[in-house]
Amino acid sequence: xxxxxxxxxxxxxxxTPDVKPHLQDFKLKEEPGMTLFxxxxxxxxxxxxxxxxxxxCRASICGSCGMLVNGRPTLACRTLTKDxxxxxxxxxLPVFKLLGDLSVDTGTWFREMSIRTESWVHDDSEFxxxxxxxxxxxxxxxxxxxxxxxxECGCCIGGCATANIRPDFIGAAGINRIARFMxxxxxxxxxxxxxxxxxxxxxxxxxxGLMACDDNCPVGVPLRGQIAYVRRKMASAGWKMKVxx
Amino acid sequence: MGHYDMFVTDVLVIGAGLAGERAAIExxxxxxxxxLLSLVPPRRSHSSAAQGGMQASLGNTAMxxxxxPDVHFMDTVKGSDWGCEQDVARLFAxxxxxxxxxxxHWGVPWNRVSLExxxxxxxxxxxxxxxxxxxxxxxxxxxxxxxxCYTSDGTGHTVLYTMDSIVQKYGITVHDRVEALSLIHDGxxxxxxxxRDLRNGELRVYTAKSTVIATGGYGRLYGASTNAxxxxxxxxxxxxxxxxxxxxxxxxxxxxxxxxVPSWILITEGARGDGGYLLDKNGYRFMPxxxxxxxxxxxxxxVSRRMIQHIRAxxxxxxxxxxxxxxxxxxxxxxxxxxxxxxxxxxxxxxNGIDPxxxxxxxxxxxxxxxxxxxxxxDGQAYGLxxxxxxxxxxxxxxHGFNRLGGNSLAExxxxxxxVGEKIxxxxxxxxxxxxxxxxxxxxxxxxxxxxxxxxKKGTENVYELRNRMETALNTNVHVFRTQEHxxxxxxxxxxxxxRSKYIQLRGDGNGADPELAxxxxxxxxxxxxxxIATGALARTESRGSHFREDYPKRDDENxxxxxxAYWREGASEPELQYEPVKITESQPGDRGYxxxxxxxxxxxxx
Numbered sequence: 001x002x003x004x005x006x007x008x009x010x011x012x013x014x015x016t017p018d019v020k021p022h023l024q025d026f027k028l029k030e031e032p033g034m035t036l037f038x039x040x041x042x043x044x045x046x047x048x049x050x051x052x053x054x055x056x057c058r059a060s061i062c063g064s065c066g067m068l069v070n071g072r073p074t075l076a077c078r079t080l081t082k083d084x085x086x087x088x089x090x091x092x093l094p095v096f097k098l099l100g101d102l103s104v105d106t107g108t109w110f111r112e113m114s115i116r117t118e119s120w121v122h123d124d125s126e127f128x129x130x131x132x133x134x135x136x137x138x139x140x141x142x143x144x145x146x147x148x149x150x151x152e153c154g155c156c157i158g159g160c161a162t163a164n165i166r167p168d169f170i171g172a173a174g175i176n177r178i179a180r181f182m183x184x185x186x187x188x189x190x191x192x193x194x195x196x197x198x199x200x201x202x203x204x205x206x207x208x209g210l211m212a213c214d215d216n217c218p219v220g221v222p223l224r225g226q227i228a229y230v231r232r233k234m235a236s237a238g239w240k241m242k243v244x245x
Numbered sequence: 246m247g248h249y250d251m252f253v254t255d256v257l258v259i260g261a262g263l264a265g266e267r268a269a270i271e272x273x274x275x276x277x278x279x280x281l282l283s284l285v286p287p288r289r290s291h292s293s294a295a296q297g298g299m300q301a302s303l304g305n306t307a308m309x310x311x312x313x314p315d316v317h318f319m320d321t322v323k324g325s326d327w328g329c330e331q332d333v334a335r336l337f338a339x340x341x342x343x344x345x346x347x348x349x350h351w352g353v354p355w356n357r358v359s360l361e362x363x364x365x366x367x368x369x370x371x372x373x374x375x376x377x378x379x380x381x382x383x384x385x386x387x388x389x390x391x392x393x394c395y396t397s398d399g400t401g402h403t404v405l406y407t408m409d410s411i412v413q414k415y416g417i418t419v420h421d422r423v424e425a426l427s428l429i430h431d432g433x434x435x436x437x438x439x440x441r442d443l444r445n446g447e448l449r450v451y452t453a454k455s456t457v458i459a460t461g462g463y464g465r466l467y468g469a470s471t472n473a474x475x476x477x478x479x480x481x482x483x484x485x486x487x488x489x490x491x492x493x494x495x496x497x498x499x500x501x502x503x504x505x506v507p508s509w510i511l512i513t514e515g516a517r518g519d520g521g522y523l524l525d526k527n528g529y530r531f532m533p534x535x536x537x538x539x540x541x542x543x544x545x546x547x548v549s550r551r552m553i554q555h556i557r558a559x560x561x562x563x564x565x566x567x568x569x570x571x572x573x574x575x576x577x578x579x580x581x582x583x584x585x586x587x588x589x590x591x592x593x594x595x596x597n598g599i600d601p602x603x604x605x606x607x608x609x610x611x612x613x614x615x616x617x618x619x620x621x622x623x624d625g626q627a628y629g630l631x632x633x634x635x636x637x638x639x640x641x642x643x644x645h646g647f648n649r650l651g652g653n654s655l656a657e658x659x660x661x662x663x664x665v666g667e668k669i670x671x672x673x674x675x676x677x678x679x680x681x682x683x684x685x686x687x688x689x690x691x692x693x694x695x696x697x698x699x700x701x702k703k704g705t706e707n708v709y710e711l712r713n714r715m716e717t718a719l720n721t722n723v724h725v726f727r728t729q730e731h732x733x734x735x736x737x738x739x740x741x742x743x744x745r746s747k748y749i750q751l752r753g754d755g756n757g758a759d760p761e762l763a764x765x766x767x768x769x770x771x772x773x774x775x776x777x778i779a780t781g782a783l784a785r786t787e788s789r790g791s792h793f794r795e796d797y798p799k800r801d802d803e804n805x806x807x808x809x810x811a812y813w814r815e816g817a818s819e820p821e822l823q824y825e826p827v828k829i830t831e832s833q834p835g836d837r838g839y840x841x842x843x844x845x846x847x848x849x850x851x852x
Binding site for chain 1: 293377399753754759
């Protein structure tokens with residue numbers, strides 16, 4: 001017998017602020033191989049056409065569908081109902097601006113973080129279309145890719161105690177981003193320049209080491225190691241600055 | 246008219262995937278003011294999902310030795326079944342290596358040539374020590390050399406993130422969570438777009454000297470597709486609805502051999518490129534029987550047909566989701582699978598509960614790519630409207646003809662982005678924007694009326710039911726194998742659905758950012774595209790590339806070496822088809838060297 005599942009979903013529409021945020025129950029029959037992508041679309045198509053949520057790739061690649069499933073930040077697309085009990089609570093990710101129901105504005109948050117951390121390769125040299133590419137060790141390329149794998153879903157941010165109380169904290173996603181550029185030999189920024197970007201309470205020193213980010217990352221970016229790496233680098237840069245002054 | 250926000254820009258790029266962003270960068274570098282519009286945050290674009298890689302004839306690897314743009318050109322033309330524009334293919338093949346190096350300069354962590362020991366197809370590969378550290382390449386279908394540049398299995402992701410970082414560096418304006426509803430035009434010139442803010446449902450006006458459509462493909466018309474859910478062909482629709490811009494070769498739909506059953510998520514061709522096999526219900530590797538030379542790596546149209554043919558011959562594996570075949574990558578070993586094919590491993594584990602290190606992957610050919618799109622010239626200018634450009638999957642440039650090779654679409658986005666981007670910048674510098682307020686307001690009013698009509702709830706039709714019927718019509722009748730009978734059935738059904746789409750009844754209130762309203766605004770355009778695909782396929786009485794007619798199994802160059810142009814005239818209820826010749830500059834049509842024309846006795850397709 002297929003189970004009847006209940007989904008307790010947070011409802012809030014910023015266009016009708018008089019209706020306060022509340023939980024609404026939806027029931028449906030479980031099907032084989034069912035994911036929350038299937039569940040939410042079925043609810044919208046068959047029960048409540050106004051339900052707002054975000055999916056793009058539905059294959060755990062694009063990072064659109066981060067939400068709290070029974071309190072834990074994860075990707076809805078890859079959450080199978082067979083791993084859930086009969087009642088499941090779905091809430092939007094905290095920290096990010098709520099756009100409605102389960103939809104939050106991760107795009108703006110990540111764009112602002114990227115611009116603050118100047119997340120691009122800093123190199124003044126002009127590209128020469130006639131020249132061979134600059135060589136790179138394959139191990140180095142793989143090391144860069146390891147940090148670059150972040151899909152900006154926001155699960156690390158939603159589950160982070162510091163990010164929840166300190167609005168300008170760049171979080172594990174931001175620190176990982178810095179680590180990605182720090183290991184890249186094409187980025188010519190110095191340690192001191194990085195320090196100016198992340199050597200603060202809103203940067204790497206704001207992290208209080210609870211490591212929920214590492215536990216919650218749905219694609220397994222090694223956030224614990226990345227934070228430790230950037231901390232070490234920045235501590236040494238900060239110390240050198242202090243010694244100089 | 247009421248209040249509305251109006252934005253004025255030099256270049257308006259609709260779509261912030263790889264093609265749109267690369268073109269935007271070129272304009273910004275030339276000092277132009279650029280605005281990028283996107284349905285979703287740019288890094289969520291479908292470009293991010295491309296795992297496999299980008300073709301460019303760098304020739305750095307042992308298996309790519311001797312590669313050059315001539316070989317790449319020839320593979321592309323053959324792959325297209327001589328349906329492409331050869332001057333475009335030449336320009337593309339010549340430029341691709343430069344663009345890959347530029348992406349390396351900008352920050353893409355391409356996998357590099359290393360001396361690490363590798364076995365491929367039973368043979369050990371020895372790389373040239375002089376090439377260590379240069380951009381590496383992997384094998385893909387339909388190519389004479391290993392040419393596909395990649396970053397593990399996250400090529401699209403890393404290239405898009407790098408591209409978007411350059412967009413940020415140049416300070417290009419990005420408006421995300423917006424959707425273009427129509428183009429502002431007077432039948433001769435395009436002046437921008439009417440756009441809906443998906444955060445609050447408000448309409449906005451964007452006027453521009455040049456408008457660029459880079460909105461990707463229409464995979465979601467099929468439902469069972471490897472495409473992201475945002476790939477609904479809206480950019481093609483809004484150009485089509487001007488009545489003067491034609492869509493090229495809409496019947497050319499690519500099916501990818503390995504969509505995973507039943508979620509239809511893509512299992513990258515990298516899996517076969519790295520040595521994966523296809524097996525049938527008896528665990529038998531059948532592809533060498535059909536395609537002795539290229540085996541699993543014949544072009545995608547050929548492999549897809551062979552798979553369906555083998556299933557029809559009784560060798561499919563039964564499942565609750567229909568018959569399928571197996572993809573076997575177990576012999577590649579845990580290390581290779583968990584690094585170079587990690588994304589596949591993740592998809593298998595999370596969506597199917599399968600560990601591909603030890604288990605087989607269920608696969609079936611699935612809608613994947615649209616070769617057709619907004620017809621442009623070699624500079625990316627759309628036919629029919631001045632100041633309008635299109636590129637990437639939304640366009641029919643036409644690099645891919647009737648079948649695109651794996652790794653050529655991702656490469657096309659950045660190569661065309663550079664080439665067309667330069668043309669846009671050059672062109673836009675000399676344009677003065679001169680648009681009449683009444684023209685803008687007419688177009689705005691038209692969209693306001695559509696929304697008001699939907700909110701008035703005068704209709705009877707359920708938007709999701711119409712969508713499901715459209716998907717079924719295409720999946721059942723306009724798939725890997727096509728016949729007159731089935732195509733006619735699709736045309737009849739889609740005509741009917743098009744009529745019904747005028748009477749959509751919302752169930753919700755349709756206010757503000759209501760998602761049902763957004764879909765109701767989109768669906769009629771989607772049905773028009775679907776009908777155009779089916780109509781073009783019914784008219785084309787030959788087989789070429791991905792378009793395979795069982796009742797006309799041969800390619801017919803005498804009558805059909807030409808491109809379909811479809812127009813949707815104002816007030817029309819179906820497309821008007823015209824044709825134009827295909828440009829041949831270097832290679833006369835011949836045998837592809839794989840596929841039905843070449844292979845032996847087993848190649849006959851059963852009805």
